[in-house]
Amino acid sequence: xxxxMVLVWWHALCLVQRKRTFLFLGFLRSLTSGATSANxxxxxxxxxxxxxxxxxxxxxxxxxxxxxxxxxxxxRAFAYIDPLSGSIVLQVLAAAILAASLTLRKLRTWMGRTxxxxxxxxxx
Amino acid sequence: MDGKDRAxxxxxxxxxxxxxxxxxxxxxxxxxxxxxxxxxxxxxxxxRRHHERLLESGxxxxxxxxxxxxxxxxxxxxxxxxxEAYRVIRPEPVGFVSYPYEWCFSQLRDAALTTLRxxxxxxxxxxxxxDASAYNIQYDEGxxxxxxxxxxxxxxxxxxxxxxxxxxxxxxxxxxxxxxxxIHLGRLLATYLDGVPLALASRLLxxxxxxxxxxxxxxxxHAWLVKRYGRRSIRGSHLDRSVSRRSLDxxxxxxxxxxxxxxxxxTGTHWADYPSEHGYSDEALAEKKRLTERMLGRIEPKVxxxxxxxxxxxxxxxxxxxxxxxxxxxxxxxxxxxxxxVKRRDERSILPxxxxxxxxxxxxxxxxxxxxxxxxxxxxxxxLALALVHHLAIGGNVPLPRxxxxxxxxxxxxxxxxxxKADPQTQRLLTSRQDVFAKxxxxxxxxEFERRFRVVATEPITGTQRTLYWMxxxxxxxxx
Numbered sequence: 001x002x003x004x005m006v007l008v009w010w011h012a013l014c015l016v017q018r019k020r021t022f023l024f025l026g027f028l029r030s031l032t033s034g035a036t037s038a039n040x041x042x043x044x045x046x047x048x049x050x051x052x053x054x055x056x057x058x059x060x061x062x063x064x065x066x067x068x069x070x071x072x073x074x075x076r077a078f079a080y081i082d083p084l085s086g087s088i089v090l091q092v093l094a095a096a097i098l099a100a101s102l103t104l105r106k107l108r109t110w111m112g113r114t115x116x117x118x119x120x121x122x123x124x
Numbered sequence: 125m126d127g128k129d130r131a132x133x134x135x136x137x138x139x140x141x142x143x144x145x146x147x148x149x150x151x152x153x154x155x156x157x158x159x160x161x162x163x164x165x166x167x168x169x170x171x172r173r174h175h176e177r178l179l180e181s182g183x184x185x186x187x188x189x190x191x192x193x194x195x196x197x198x199x200x201x202x203x204x205x206x207x208e209a210y211r212v213i214r215p216e217p218v219g220f221v222s223y224p225y226e227w228c229f230s231q232l233r234d235a236a237l238t239t240l241r242x243x244x245x246x247x248x249x250x251x252x253x254x255d256a257s258a259y260n261i262q263y264d265e266g267x268x269x270x271x272x273x274x275x276x277x278x279x280x281x282x283x284x285x286x287x288x289x290x291x292x293x294x295x296x297x298x299x300x301x302x303x304x305x306x307i308h309l310g311r312l313l314a315t316y317l318d319g320v321p322l323a324l325a326s327r328l329l330x331x332x333x334x335x336x337x338x339x340x341x342x343x344x345x346h347a348w349l350v351k352r353y354g355r356r357s358i359r360g361s362h363l364d365r366s367v368s369r370r371s372l373d374x375x376x377x378x379x380x381x382x383x384x385x386x387x388x389x390x391t392g393t394h395w396a397d398y399p400s401e402h403g404y405s406d407e408a409l410a411e412k413k414r415l416t417e418r419m420l421g422r423i424e425p426k427v428x429x430x431x432x433x434x435x436x437x438x439x440x441x442x443x444x445x446x447x448x449x450x451x452x453x454x455x456x457x458x459x460x461x462x463x464x465x466v467k468r469r470d471e472r473s474i475l476p477x478x479x480x481x482x483x484x485x486x487x488x489x490x491x492x493x494x495x496x497x498x499x500x501x502x503x504x505x506x507x508l509a510l511a512l513v514h515h516l517a518i519g520g521n522v523p524l525p526r527x528x529x530x531x532x533x534x535x536x537x538x539x540x541x542x543x544x545k546a547d548p549q550t551q552r553l554l555t556s557r558q559d560v561f562a563k564x565x566x567x568x569x570x571x572e573f574e575r576r577f578r579v580v581a582t583e584p585i586t587g588t589q590r591t592l593y594w595m596x597x598x599x600x601x602x603x604x
């Protein structure tokens with residue numbers, strides 16, 4: 001478990017620093033240590049002791065942070081106008097919130113419509 | 125004519141018949157140019173794929189059908205100016221070119237919403253706006269319309285909107301400043317032609333704007349991140365996915381909500397309340413309208429500039445006679461009320477603009493020619509200058525000869541009202557100051573204007589001490 005934790009840390013660090021070389025080295029190390037995605041899933045699915053549970057929780061948080069930070073590095077930004085990196089970063093950071101708000105808005109509209117339809121049927 | 129002269133003459137001929145448009149040089153996809161006075165757009169090979177997609181996806185037809193994009197016709201390819209040309213098109217010309225710093229609050233807001241509607245439609249057709257400049261919007265037939273056919277490109281999956289910052293700097297920031305700080309801050313757009321910098325907008329906006337999510341996100345947080353990241357490169361980073369299509373829809377929706385929620389109440393200024401307190405009796409007002417209508421009827425103008433239009437009473441009179449009217453006023457509230465009336469009545473012939481005639485829009489941008497001065501967009505066939513001269517001469521300390529000079533440059537026919545010093549409105553201008561305007565008299569006015577114009581008709585306005593003149597310039601007479 002500790003070796004996976006180190007790997008998670010390593011990946012998080014690499015993503016934060018955005019050093020692809022180190023990321024690649026980290027990936028190689030994960031291969032050599034046998035911590036592939038398949039056996040990681042197997043271990044995570046197995047019964048967990050209290051000590052391991054805490055480690056997993058911290059690891060999960062770190063992974064979430066790493067994923068969030070990794071989102072701050074989009075791939076394409078081409079235009080004849082300069083979008084400025086900060087503007088791209090904002091879109092990436094806000095992407096989840098904006099998508100969620102759109103979903104919520106649509107859900108609210110759908111629920112309102114459904115409730116109205118139900119009431120109209122009930123009245124009939 | 126020797127060989128040198130012939131070459132010189134040929135060069136002069138070419139210079140006249142081919143002229144790139146001064147504002148069309150930033151985008152390498154193509155440019156506008158004039159040939160024999162007709163406006164064309166050259167589209168370069170580098171843009172071919174996007175242009176074909178625009179036409180084939182149905183986006184062009186949808187946008188033109190909704191009146192959101194200017195239509196164009198294909199033109200002969202041999203009209204192209206350079207070898208990079210893929211094709212040449214002939215866009216429908218816009219009646220009068222105006223700029224965002226000449227628009228009132230609602231005009232800028234409607235232009236912003238139009239841009240977002242276009243972006244939404246573009247995304248639905250697998251394309252995206254690659255720029256969101258306020259200068260891509262023009263008011264044609266009373267409505268905002270996008271004029272740049274080259275602003276669309278194929279949407280690449282999961283890419284962010286590169287024009288997001290430009291939209292915020294051209295539209296959202298200025299609109300927020302106008303509605304939350306001071307309406308006159310719209311003039312910042314004349315200083316910052318590339319849009320009001322986010323950092324400046326963020327600093328000027330009141331703290332309460334931090335409490336609204338959309339304002340916090342699109343302005344304050346945006347400004348902070350732009351400053352933090354600067355021009356640091358983020359290209360070629362390791363992730364394939366960054367901003368999903370759903371997030372982009374959410375971004376456009378959030379911007380629409382932010383813009384749509386902005387408002388400004390045009391009250392409290394002197395000019396907004398002017399019609400109810402201008403001092404005319406009903407009879408005198410009717411007489412002035414009748415005289416103006418008679419003069420306009422004899423000219424039968426196609427284009428009228430109504431200078432000092434206020435809320436557009438005389439603009440509507442001219443429009444009812446078939447003229448396209450540019451209604452110019454320096455008061456944001458009066459222009460706003462005029463524009464709202466144009467929208468309410470769905471008037472296609474009146475374009476209200478916010479311009480201070482004591483400081484009319486100069487040539488701006490690159491080499492001072494990218495954005496035309498007000499004067500260079502003239503001359504107008506008819507200029508209405510009703511109840512204006514006393515404001516320029518006494519309110520603005522501009523001597524009568526200079527006023528006559530400028531009007532002679534922008535008008536072919538001039539319908540002008542002289543308001544004498546004894547008039548209550550002129551007296552109001554003099555209440556708090558010393559009268560240093562010894563030369564502001566009717567004989568002096570007539571002498572100075574007769575040096576530049578021929579007076580066709582002089583009509584005293586019954587019930588007032590004012591006089592209405594119809595004048596024509598010497599050039600106009602020569603042409604006739």
